[in-house]
Amino acid sequence: MTEGHASTSPPRPTGVRTTKRRGRTSTAQIQALAALGEVWQVGADDVTTARRRAAAFGRTGPLLVDLGVGDGRATIDWAVRRPDADVVAIELHRPGIVKLLRALDATGPANVRVIEDDALAVLDAVEPGSVRAVRVLFPDPWPKRRHVARRLVDRRFVTHMAEILEPGGVLHLATDWADYAQHMASMVATEPRFVRDEAAGRPARPITAYEQRGLDARRTIVDLVFHLDGSRPSGPTDRG
Template identity: 45%
Template structure:
């Protein structure tokens, strides 16, 4: 797990958490070996893998992993305080099917082979609401195409946002790719209300869940 650069202000307690729990839950990020091989080694078994991107305090990640003990959850996060909070939540929940990669998800997916990941979830990515900043948004046609190339048929991409324009952008990218089917009648996936979701609701914004299935 990377330790050379602190991404986010860290309390002494969170520094200790990363030092103590990080090695136990870390994924080898050395691109010298296939990603699928490294993930199999990290989890110690072969199972369908779910990628959780931008994990906040880890509450939603823990719930996802607990609801799917037959699957493995790879949490991807660059914000180190969030990584520390998630590791502590995973440890307290006693889960064995969660691992953490302190990495840019775009770089990680670029290394993945088809089938390395079966589901991708991105909850409330930074909306970059100002028009001049829209190009910084994580979920764009390039990311959608990369995810489509990794997921097997039946795999899912789920993006949640409280910004209507961002949701429309995600839908447009998914539909333009052509390898996904979106069910507009699908119910909101079961998950805890995250901190960012609560902030969006408090501000009067509508929550949009874009759920697409790989054809």
Template identity: 45%
Template structure:
């Protein structure tokens, strides 16, 4: 970490951070942010640039970013301070444990941008987008809420598509892969993929009203 990131982590974590392993009961989003607002869950926020950009452009919604990489958490906290983003909180730990602690129907959207594809067949069970996990994520979406995934791994993209369309409570308005939405910032992983001429796949599904 840079000195600026280390300083941001030390000063801002008490106000903006959430240690998932320390949760001993339900997680109340209103208490976490201090006021009610539609909530977006960002799973795997990386260095936080995309999360900060979306939160800055979308001040009427709260953004709860989940990450395990401490330098990424510190960098996002630094961005929160620099851009005065009072609608961002940062959680460290297992995203699925956090989702289990959130109330059903409490999320306006879930973003999973470029999750680890775990390309080896024996590791597919570790993938985020699989039927049991999708059912859990969907249960926390409000009716009409959005589950938005993106990947540059073609085989994982097809697996994601099959898993999402198989969930009876999710609706696919695009009948397959979605056009890249303008509101999704280009991430570090996406830039790498574009440099390597790998296609990008977006999947956007909604919970049934």
């Protein structure tokens, strides 16, 4: 949880429910991280408050958080579509980070910063009510029953998203696994502050590498878009 907000839930282990694993890194990738990271990467502490974000971005804009970057295309597209916003991409998979850094170095846009860290640890330190949108595209589905507890989207995740999003803020989840889509919907249904946007359809974005794998496997892509209704009280619900 955010600093100053006590929780009765046991702490979650870091490093197991992150967006992706670090992956093998070549010498060239290590060199790219060192050179390009100085320009585009920031630390987790650099996005916890508006003052720190202003220093990291050189300005203040609505905060959009991308949990996972894949091959970087969707993150860049989001930033291009929202030039007014500050886009923070959180990732642990180093090859993916390098692809994103190289693309940013080649063409921008300038309103992206990359954090190599555990996504949950970063979000736990973000100020309540300070995020305009959080997006989770095609997280690891952990399809085996014994691994379901490792899924990123669970009740604690959803509750915390309701705390860090501003009123009217957006939580966008996407998956190509039907079971995970049902799981996501059921988890968000436990938080009455979220209202599903049934008319959202597929929000504009390029087809990512993970999405293409799902399409190639003939799996149905499911996008779930929710808005935070700040007028609703928090607490358990029996919806869904």
